[in-house]
Amino acid sequence: MKSYECKIFMGSVRHGSEGTHFQDQDVTEEIKYFQSLNKSTKITVRLTATRFIFMHYSERGFEIAAIQYPRYPHSESDINRFMLGLAKHLKEHFDQLSVSVMDDNSIVYLGDPG
Numbered sequence: 001m002k003s004y005e006c007k008i009f010m011g012s013v014r015h016g017s018e019g020t021h022f023q024d025q026d027v028t029e030e031i032k033y034f035q036s037l038n039k040s041t042k043i044t045v046r047l048t049a050t051r052f053i054f055m056h057y058s059e060r061g062f063e064i065a066a067i068q069y070p071r072y073p074h075s076e077s078d079i080n081r082f083m084l085g086l087a088k089h090l091k092e093h094f095d096q097l098s099v100s101v102m103d104d105n106s107i108v109y110l111g112d113p114g
Contacts, residue, residue, distance in 0.1 A: 001068060001070055001073060002068065003067070003068055004067065004068040004076045004079060004103070004104075005065055005066070005067045005068075005103065005104070006065070006066050006076075006079050006080050006083045006101065006102070006103040007063055007064065007065045007066075007083075007101070007102050007103070008062075008063070008064040008065075008083055008086065008087045008090070008099060008100070008101050009050075009052075009061065009062075009063055009099065009100045009101075009102065010027075010061055010062050010064070010087070010090055010091070010094070010096055010099045010100075011052060011059045011060070011061040011062075011096060012059065012060045012061050012062065013059055014094060014095040014096075015095050015097070019095065021060065022094055024047060024049055024062065026094075027047060027062055027064070027090070027094075028047060030089070030090060030093055030094070031045060031047065031064065031086065031090075034085070034086050034089050034090075038082065038085070041074065041078060041082050042072040043066050043069070043072070043074060043078075043079060043082045043083075044066065044067075044069050044072065045064050045065060045066045045086075046064070046065045046066075046067075047062060047063075047064055048062065048063045048064075048065070049061075049062060050062060050063050064083075064086070064090075066079050066082065066083055076103075080101075080103060083101055084101055084108065087099045087100075087101045087108075087110055088110060091110055091111075096111070097111055097112060098110060098111025098112065099111065
């Protein structure tokens with residue numbers, strides 16, 4: 001079985017830097033909710049706290065990763081489609097200005113340019 005990993009990168013601040021922070025438990029519950037809507041696609045994800053740093057700005061955030069899990073194998077396109085759907089859901093639910101989805105081949109930026 002070929003390995004595959006797809007990741008979502010998301011900050012923890014609603015409405016950009018002026019908003020309120022949400023916690024990993026909030027993200028966990030929302031991931032579980034999204035998974036419950038997609039019962040035919042059992043994809044396990046890993047949630048990791050991280051920090052995004054750009055010059056004088058720093059923000060806590062999250063890396064959400066899905067791998068090709070041998071117990072519930074899926075095609076790369078199924079995993080990617082699930083993660084794009086999850087990213088769109090989390091972006092809307094947590095009022096994110098942008099969310100990125102990345103695998104070994106590409107990166108998709110969901111957000112306003114600029």
